[in-house]
Amino acid sequence: MNQLKSIFIAVAMTGASFSAAAVAQDDSATLTLSFTGIAEQEGAVMGVLVDSEDAYNDKAAPLRMIMIKADKAEIATQLAGLKPGRYAIKSFHDIDGDGQMGTNPYGMPTEPFAFSNNAVGNMGPAKWAEAAFEIKAGDNAHSIEIK
Template identity: 30%
Template sequence: MQRLILLLIIFMLNCFSSILAQETYSITIDFSGMKSDKGDLYVALYDSEDNFLKNPVKGEIVKVNDKKAVAVFKNISSGNYAISAFHDENDNKKMDTKIFGIPKEPIGMSNDAKGFFGPPKFKDAKFTVDKNISLAITIK
């Protein structure tokens, strides 16, 4: 009886450890096309349509050098994601907008998604992270 209980405990621990040891991945994003090296690039990673452009799961602030920048998000679980970024050219730590919220500063989205009478949609910017992909994204 004790052996049976011990085997059951070992089996359950193996099941829980496999659940807890979920694989994670890295996403490398190469940005190009900036007009200057002034200011920083603010990059956000979103995991759902409901959170898109509102509540990122991760964010990075990266330096612009030679009109390029690279952001890396580590420990990302498999799933669907989208990226948005803006170049804070005047270095005031916020995205400046015109009337109706139209950005004054350069922006970029994964898949180079564009908005039509509003911001881009999650479905146009989303990409999949899974074990079959080594993910490097380029955004202009």
């Protein structure tokens, strides 16, 4: 049964993922990112914005770190200075505020998590191809239900 840990989903988002510094951007695309369906209104929604499949799969540093106080059922933040292109988001709701996605003794996630496009994983995190979305020049909006 403890093999479930390696077989079922393990959204790898350790504290290390968040050490990557934001890279300065020239371009002016803006993303209004919202999270809905927050059942337990405490802690924060943590996430990473990535701009490549490698970064999505933890083989390269993420572009931005996201941290939004989870004090309402629906929360949002603005990410400015983005280049138009393909992006994806991996997120989890850090209810207990320990900075890590909680897992049960068999390694299953115990805190809500979600991917952009509300892409659903299957025996592992959602794939880049399903989670990637387009950010165009100007204002963009993306909403993720986190449960």
